[in-house]
Amino acid sequence: MTNPVHPATRIGHVHLRVSDLARSIDFYSGVLGFEVTQQYGPGAAFLSAGGYHHHIGLNTWESRGATPPPAGHTGLYHTAFLYPTRAALGDALRRVYDAGLTLDGAADHGVSEAIYLRDPDDNGVELYWDKPEAEWPRQPDGSLAMYNAPLDLKALLAAAEASE
Structure with missing residues (x-):
């Protein structure tokens, strides 16, 4: 048996591929209330709660205009x-x-x-x-x-x- 991870370990952020950056910012910031901490042109943005550097990363680097993955496939639940x-x-x-x-x-x-x-x-x-x-x-x-x-x-x- 291996040693367990340190008990103070937390998930620091999630980084999502999105199809439309502005639409995703509207959801995560406009609806949920996370603040945009930095935006890299039309391709990426970082959002947080409480002034942290970022809890959520959003990018369209490989996904601009893409469709969601089909049901029944692996990926983020x-x-x-x-x-x-x-x-x-x-x-x-x-x-x-x-x-x-x-x-x-x-x-x-x-x-x-x-x-x-x-x-x-x-x-x-x-x-x-x-x-x-x-x-x-x-x-x-x-x-x-x-x-x-x-x-x-x-x-x-x-x-x-x-x-x-």
């Missing part, structure tokens, strides 16, 4: 963006609704609550927050007992409204 609080996730849901977008789904996983949608290039996007670890469901042996239950979207929106 979804990117997942972790929000710090339930209220912040509720605000993200409000942004999605305000943009007229529809969800692919929403779920309470016991350890987290998540909403799922598609970006303009049909990439899966998960927006979620982690519940406090003390509330995570556990098996008698202490291992996680995650599940997939319906998420009350009205209550999620109310959490955002209550924090304003």
